[in-house]
Structure formats: C-alpha cells, structure tokens
Amino acid sequence: MAETKLSSVKDKRWSLEGMTALVTGGTRDIGYAIVEELAEFGAAVHICSRNEDDINKCLEEWKSKGFNVTGSVCDILSHEQRKTLIENVSSIFHGKLNILVNNAAKPSMKKIIDNSDEDITIYAATKGAVNQFTKNLALEWAKDNIRANAVAPGPVKTELLGSVMDASEGSRAINAASYITGQVIAVDGGYTA
Numbered sequence: 001m002a003e004t005k006l007s008s009v010k011d012k013r014w015s016l017e018g019m020t021a022l023v024t025g026g027t028r029d030i031g032y033a034i035v036e037e038l039a040e041f042g043a044a045v046h047i048c049s050r051n052e053d054d055i056n057k058c059l060e061e062w063k064s065k066g067f068n069v070t071g072s073v074c075d076i077l078s079h080e081q082r083k084t085l086i087e088n089v090s091s092i093f094h095g096k097l098n099i100l101v102n103n104a105a106k107p108s109m110k111k112i113i114d115n116s117d118e119d120i121t122i123y124a125a126t127k128g129a130v131n132q133f134t135k136n137l138a139l140e141w142a143k144d145n146i147r148a149n150a151v152a153p154g155p156v157k158t159e160l161l162g163s164v165m166d167a168s169e170g171s172r173a174i175n176a177a178s179y180i181t182g183q184v185i186a187v188d189g190g191y192t193a
C-alpha cells in the first residue's frame, strides 16, 4: 500500500496535466522532440516557427496522437511578431503560461573569421549570453516562484532519435525538479567532462 502511494506521488511529479507550455521552433528536431515530451506528459503546448506549412503538418501529426498542441507563425527575430505570439499564447492559455522553452535558433558551425557583418551576433556568443541570462532570470524571478534553467545539448545528430530524445528528456527532468534554478545543464553524453 505504502509503495502504491509513493509511486503515485512519483507519477504525479512527472505529470504535466493542466500545465501550459510555449516551445519556440517546435517543428523540427530538438524542439519537435520537446513538444512531444511535454504533450505526452499532459501539457497543452503552443509552438511557433517561420514556416506555416511545417506547423500545420506537425499539428496534424500531434492531433492524430491525441496531443493538445496549437501553433502559429512567428519569426522570433521580429519584435512585432514576438509581441503577437505572446498575445496569441495569452489568449489561448487564458493568461497562464507554466513553461517557456526558448529553443529556436539557427545553429551555425562557421569559424569566427567566416562570419559576415550580418552574422556578427555570433552563434557561440549568443549561447554564452543565454547561459548568463539564465542565471540573471533565476535570481531576479525566484521571488515570483519562477525557475530558469538552460539545457546545453552536445552535438546532436538530429536524425538520431536517441540523442534528440535525451535533449528533450533533460528539459523534462529540469521541469519536474523543484529545487533546480539558475543552472546550465549539459546533456551531452559526457562530452564536456
């Protein structure tokens, strides 16, 4: 009996029933896997990307799996479109957002010298900034009971389902834990060790 109670408490810890989530860039690879992970555990999820056809295709797939996922077009580089996205999300989720996964980015493997003027927010620098910003958010928002963490995947061969799933499971584990905030968590198979 005690065991049953314990396992029920543990099951609830992983459950995302009644939670809402926004995943930017949810139409492919790591973002797609994160959406599946969150939806499978019961969250209502909203996604965005720049390609409407891709969004609609994904929404059809998720509908057939019984997942509660909505989506809208947003280029996160546009201030106006970000504003519209948040208005949409606020309306769909009635002002309640539990989880935000800032996943969308344009991975770049360029050498520094090969970057153009337009690229000058260089990929590695933005990732460093995200790590620091995560700590700032965690400290500033702890008083409001909001946690902020970053998942730092190692090189993920996105065609390999296993490594993509690991990256998304890392996100879920952080979400389930209540005492982890301001952390940058490497999900990289020991690459950085």
Ligand SMILES: NC(=O)c1ccc[n+]([C@@H]2O[C@H](COP(=O)([O-])OP(=O)(O)OC[C@H]3O[C@@H](n4cnc5c(N)ncnc54)[C@H](OP(=O)(O)O)[C@@H]3O)[C@@H](O)[C@H]2O)c1
Pocket: 024, 025, 026, 027, 028, 029, 030, 031, 048, 049, 050, 051, 054, 074, 075, 076, 077, 102, 103, 104, 105, 106, 107, 152, 153, 154, 155, 156, 157, 158
């Ligand atoms: N794959 C890796 O090995 C690896 C390693 C470390 C970290 N990461 C990080 O993990 C995240 C996902 O990587 P991934 O490999 O899964 O990327 P990906 O396959 O290129 O997918 C990126 C997703 O973001 C969307 N997106 C890109 N630019 C966007 C924009 N300006 N506005 C809105 N949506 C946008 C894409 O859709 P559209 O293009 O249609 O907009 C797509 O849904 C990124 O933050 C990346 O830096 C990846």
